[in-house]
Amino acid sequence: MAIFTTDNTWVLIFGVLGNIVSIVVFMAPVPTFCRICRKKSTEGFESVPYVVSLFSAMLWLYYASLKSESSAFLLLMVNSVGCAIETIYIALYLTYAPKQARMMTLTLLLLNFGGYCSILLLSHFLAKGSARVQLVGWICVALSAAVFAAPLSVIRMVIRTKSVEFLPFSLSFFLMLSAVTWLLYGLFLKDLYVAGPNVLGVIFGVLQMALHAIYRKRNKVVAEEEKNDTSVGKLSSDTQSCNGHAFIIFIEASDKGPVAPPSEV
Secondary structure, three states, X not given: OHHHOHHHHHHHHHHHHHHHHHHHHHOOOHHHHHHHHHHXXXXXXXOHHHHHHHHHHHHHHHHHHHOOOHHHHHHHHHHHHHHHHHHHHHHHHHHHOOHHHHHHHHHHHHHHHHXXXXXXXXXXXXXXXXXXXXXXXXXXXXXXXXXXXXXXHHHHHHHHHOOOXXXXXXXXXXXXXXXXHHHHHHHHHOOHHHHHHHHHHHHHHHHHHHHHHHHHHHHHHHHHHHHHOOOOOEEEXXXXXXXXXXXXXXXXXXXXXXXXXXXXX
8 A cells, every 4th residue: 555655654654643642632531421421410511522523523534535545544544433432422421411401412413414414415516526625625624723723712711810720731732742743644645634724733732731831830839828728718619611511610718628629510
C-alpha cells in the first residue's frame, strides 16, 4: 500500500499518533458515564456534546470514504471508533435521562440524521469526483471550526473567575496534542481540509495551556488561604456552566473543617 512507502512515512506516523490521542479524547467522558450508570441518573448532564461529536465523526467518515488516497484509512479508522463510542454514550444517556431530556436528545438525533442524509444527497447530485470531495471537505471544515470554537465560553469563564477549576489540564493537553498531530498529518498529506481546522485547535490549545500556567499557582494560594481561614462560618454558592454541564460551586468555610470542594450536578 502507498501509505507504507518512504514518501508517506510522516503521514503514517502522525496518522497513527492522531488515532491514539483521539481515542484517548473520545474516552474522556467514561468516568462521567460510569457515574451515570452507577446512580442511574444523568444528573443534569446534557447530550448535546455527544450528539455533535457523533455528527462530526459521521461527516469525517463520509469525507474519508470519498478520498482516493490509501492513507485515508487512518481517518476512516479513528472516525469509525468515534462513531461507535459516541453511539454508546448516547445510548446510555437515553437509558437514564428523564423524559424531557430523552425527547430532546431523540429530536437532536433526528436532526442529526436528517442533516447527514441531506449532505449525502446534495453532495451526490450537485458535485462529482474531486468537486464532491471539496464540497464535503468544506462542510467538515466549517463544523470542525465551530467545535474548536466551543471552548471560548470556558476560556472566558476562566479569565473572569481567574480559576482553572473547570478546565481540566489533562483534557486540555490531549485536545491540543490531538490538534497538533492531525495538523501535521494534514500538512504532510497536503490535505488542507484536515489541516485547516486543526490550526484553530492548536491556537485554542496553547491558549488553554497558558491559562493553566497563569492561574494554576493562584488557585493553590487561594486554596491554602481558605484552608487556614478560621473565621466565622460563611456560606456561598454559585452556578456555572461548562461545555453544556451544570456545576454548583458550594463553599463552606468554618472552624469545623476545611473548605468543601466544588460538587458537580
